[in-house]
Structures are given as C-alpha cells and as structure tokens.
Amino acid sequence: MKRGAVAVGKRVATAVLALAAAGLQGGCATAGDARDPIEGFNRAVFAFNDGVDRALIRPVAKGYETVLPVPVRAGVSNFFGNLADPVIAVNSLLQGKPADAVGDAARFIFNSTFGMLGIFDVATDMGLEKHDEDFGQTFGRWGAEPGAYLVVPIYGPRDVRDAAGLALNVMADPVGNVGHVPTRNTLTAVRLVSDRAELLPADKIIEEAALDKYSYMRDAYLQHRRSQVFDGRPPREPDAD
Amino acid sequence: MKHLLVILAGLLFTSIVSAEEIAPDALVRNVSNDVLDIVRKDKDIQSGNMRKIVELAEAKVLPHFNFTHMTTLAVGKDWRKATPEQQKSLIDEFRTLLVRTYSKALIEYRDQTIDYKPLKMQPTDTDVLVRTAVNQPGGKPIQIDYNIEKTDQSWKVYDISVAGVSLVTNYRSSFAQEVSTKGIDGLIASLRTKNKSGDASAAAAHQ
Numbered sequence: 001m002k003r004g005a006v007a008v009g010k011r012v013a014t015a016v017l018a019l020a021a022a023g024l025q026g027g028c029a030t031a032g033d034a035r036d037p038i039e040g041f042n043r044a045v046f047a048f049n050d051g052v053d054r055a056l057i058r059p060v061a062k063g064y065e066t067v068l069p070v071p072v073r074a075g076v077s078n079f080f081g082n083l084a085d086p087v088i089a090v091n092s093l094l095q096g097k098p099a100d101a102v103g104d105a106a107r108f109i110f111n112s113t114f115g116m117l118g119i120f121d122v123a124t125d126m127g128l129e130k131h132d133e134d135f136g137q138t139f140g141r142w143g144a145e146p147g148a149y150l151v152v153p154i155y156g157p158r159d160v161r162d163a164a165g166l167a168l169n170v171m172a173d174p175v176g177n178v179g180h181v182p183t184r185n186t187l188t189a190v191r192l193v194s195d196r197a198e199l200l201p202a203d204k205i206i207e208e209a210a211l212d213k214y215s216y217m218r219d220a221y222l223q224h225r226r227s228q229v230f231d232g233r234p235p236r237e238p239d240a241d
Numbered sequence: 242m243k244h245l246l247v248i249l250a251g252l253l254f255t256s257i258v259s260a261e262e263i264a265p266d267a268l269v270r271n272v273s274n275d276v277l278d279i280v281r282k283d284k285d286i287q288s289g290n291m292r293k294i295v296e297l298a299e300a301k302v303l304p305h306f307n308f309t310h311m312t313t314l315a316v317g318k319d320w321r322k323a324t325p326e327q328q329k330s331l332i333d334e335f336r337t338l339l340v341r342t343y344s345k346a347l348i349e350y351r352d353q354t355i356d357y358k359p360l361k362m363q364p365t366d367t368d369v370l371v372r373t374a375v376n377q378p379g380g381k382p383i384q385i386d387y388n389i390e391k392t393d394q395s396w397k398v399y400d401i402s403v404a405g406v407s408l409v410t411n412y413r414s415s416f417a418q419e420v421s422t423k424g425i426d427g428l429i430a431s432l433r434t435k436n437k438s439g440d441a442s443a444a445a446a447h448q
Contacts, residue, residue: 070378071379130381198379201377205342205345205349209342211412211432216411218414219412220411223405223410224404224405227402227404227405232405237410
C-alpha cells in the first residue's frame with residue numbers, strides 16, 4: 001500500500017515537473033493579463049486538468065446524474081453540505097459575523113439529527129439560511145489581495161490567497177480527516193463526482209460563451225471569488241470609459 | 242373634436258401608465274415566466290432546436306436588453322478607438338454571442354424554479370439590481386442577478402451575473418487582449434468566427 005502511494009507520488013511529481021517545463025517554455029509567448037503572470041504554466045495545468053475531466057471525471061459525473069434520481073442526488077449534496085457547515089461557522093465567526101456563525105452551527109446540529117446525518121436539509125426549511133464561507137474568503141475579508149492567478153493540478157483555478165485558504169480548508173475538512181482510508185477515499189470520490197455533476201449544465205454554456213476557454217474560466221473564477229468575499233454583493237467594478 | 246381630444250388624451254395617459262407600471266423586478270419575473278412556460282411546452286426547443294430557441298429569445302427577451310451598453314461594458318476602454326462602423330459590428334456580433342449563450346442556458350436550466358428576492362428600490366432610482374436564485378433539482382441554488390437601468394422608453398437589462406460572474410464584463414480582459422494583439426477588426430473577426438462555429442455545431446446537432 002505504502003509503496004503504491006510512493007509510486008503514485010513519483011508519477012505526480014514527474015507530471016508536475018513536465019508541466020512546469022511546458023509552462024516555462026510557453027510563459028513568454030503570450031502578452032498577458034497582469035493578474036496572471038505565469039499564464040504559460042497555468043495554461044499547461046489547465047489543459048492537463050481539462051484532459052482528466054474529459055477522460056474521467058465528467059463521464060463519471062454524467063453516469064451519476066443518469067443513474068441516480070434527483071432525491072438521491074439531493075441527499076448526497078446535502079450530506080456533504082452539512083459536513084461543511086462547521087468549517088463555515090468558524091469562517092463566519094472569523095469574518096465578524098457571529099449571528100451567521102450561530103446559524104451555521106445550528107444548521108449542523110439540526111441537520112445532523114432531524115435531517116438524518118445531513119441527508120435532508122431541514123434547517124433551510126426552518127429558515128436557517130445556508131452560507132458559503134471558507135478560509136480564502138476570510139483572508140479576503142481581512143484585506144488580503146487575491147494575488148496571482150494559479151491553476152492547481154486537479155483542484156483547478158485558485159489565486160494565491162485561495163491556495164493558502166485551500167491548505168487550511170483541506171486540513172479542516174472532516175472528510176479528509178476520516179481515519180479509515182477506504183471510507184475516506186470513497187467519500188472524497190463521491191463528493192467530487194457530486195460537485196462535478198452539479199456543474200454539468202454549465203459546460204455547454206461555457207463552450208457557447210467562451211472565445212478562449214482558459215481566459216473565460218480564469219476571469220469567471222476571479223469574479224466569482226471577489227463576489228463571494230463580499231457575500232454576493234460586490235461593489236460594481238468601475239466601468240472603463 | 243372635443244371627444245377626439247379626450248380619447249387621445251386618454252390613450253396617451255393609459256400608455257404612459259402601462260409603461261410606468263412594469264417595474265424592473267416585475268419585468269424579470271414576467272419575461273422569465275413567459276419564456277420558461279414556452280420552453281417547457283415546446284418539444285422542438287427541448288430537443289435543442291437552436292433556431293427556434295433563438296427566435297423565442299429574439300421575440301420575448303431581447304427587446305428588454307440594452308446591447309449597446311452591454312457591448313461598451315465588455316469592450317471597455319478600446320470602445321472609443323473604434324469607428325462607428327466598427328462599433329456597429331461589435332454590437333451585432335456580441336449580441337449574437339450573448340443570444341446564443343442565453344439560449345443554451347435556457348435549454349440546460351429549463352427544469353429549474355426561480356425565487357425572486359425582494360427588490361430594494363427608491364422611486365427615483367434609475368439603476369437597480371434584481372436578484373434571483375435558480376433552484377436546481379438535486380443541487381445548490383445558483384444566484385442570478387440582473388442590472389437594469391431606466392432608459393427613455395422603459396427599463397432595460399444591461400448586465401446579467403451568474404454566481405457573481407458578470408456575463409458581460411467577463412469578456413473585458415480577453416477582448417482587450419484580442420484588441421492589443423490584432424486590433425479592433427481582429428476582435429470583430431474572432432467574434433464572427435466564434436458565432437459561425439456555433440452555427441455549424443448547432444446545425445450538426447439538429448440533424
């Protein structure tokens with residue numbers, strides 16, 4: 001088991017090095033966006049991630065969507081959403097929103113019990129709104145700038161601020177802290193597929209909308225995160241005149 | 242003669258009232274409900290008949306959009322460098338691209354229900370944000386917001402954002418890059434190519 005992990009680790013390291021080399025070669029070719037100083041590298045990782053998505057993740061997510069009826073998929077989505085609520089509560093608190101934090105904690109308590117381990121989102125029906133917070137947003141709320149845009153292998157688009165947040169999110173993730181390895185791996189995979197399935201309708205829209213998928217996704221990611229830091233009400237960016 | 246004047250005045254008055262009556266939030270709600278009703282009943286549209294969907298969007302939705310404003314927002318500072326002819330081409334091509342994207346979204350999200358958030362608006366406001374949440378079966382709701390401005394004739398949408406991503410300003414960086422490397426005409430050409438490729442794939446999908 002351990003040896004297998006080392007072999008996989010080596011393969012990943014080789015792939016990352018190859019990507020880095022590709023990135024360095026491509027880096028100078030594009031007259032780029034100031035927010036994306038390592039665009040060449042990012043484009044290489046983006047292509048790699050897109051390949052993995054097309055070959056593996058998207059087909060599985062499509063199968064998942066075809067096979068499972070809506071109530072089951074809703075239950076899975078709610079289950080993982082519930083597991084995230086304690087970390088959301090911590091971040092609400094860190095962002096100076098104690099009332100939200102209490103609501104998030106109450107959601108977790110009600111959904112874990114009356115909601116049968118979170119499969120049913122009874123808290124929303126009780127009027128406890130679901131929030132969406134993470135450490136990257138907390139850093140943003142504290143005034144950290146997003147920094148350079150990064151595409152992380154498998155995890156996808158991030159910026160420097162969110163990459164730092166991602167490390168804390170991963171450490172605080174209840175699924176990642178499950179001691180029983182097969183259970184942890186299964187939960188991680190199911191969550192990935194469930195999250196991906198929710199994004200399937202967006203695929204075709206992005207294909208239709210984007211002149212260049214890489215920059216479309218980049219700009220959408222940066223806008224989306226900016227909006228999240230402001231809880232969905234960002235000040236409108238100044239219109240260029 | 243007197244009667245005629247009264248009738249004319251009456252007509253004028255009613256038309257003013259009816260134009261004033263459609264508040265921006267009601268506009269979003271009415272148009273969304275109308276369009277989704279049609280989409281849910283029409284088998285051709287559900288099977289992806291792009292031409293029919295675009296026709297529906299042209300008839301029901303587009304009259305409420307301010308494409309000139311949308312295009313200036315997307316093109317940003319390069320807009321002033323464009324000649325009037327180039328500006329017209331940009332508006333035409335960007336309009337087509339947005340209509341195609343909107344139509345695609347209509348098909349993909351046709352089963353969803355929409356919650357309309359209460360509108361906070363002063364009577365003197367001329368620029369408002371109408372907020373909605375689209376509930377996907379088996380998934381988390383998506384926030385969709387409409388920026389709507391008062392024009393001479395009526396309220397018009399000049400931006401739509403999905404999960405905080407403006408569908409209009411999201412193009413600003415890539416458009417600026419196109420213009421800096423290939424000029425305004427280069428951007429127009431890229432848009433044209435993109436719209437043509439959409440036509441081809443839509444035709445192929447329909448056959």
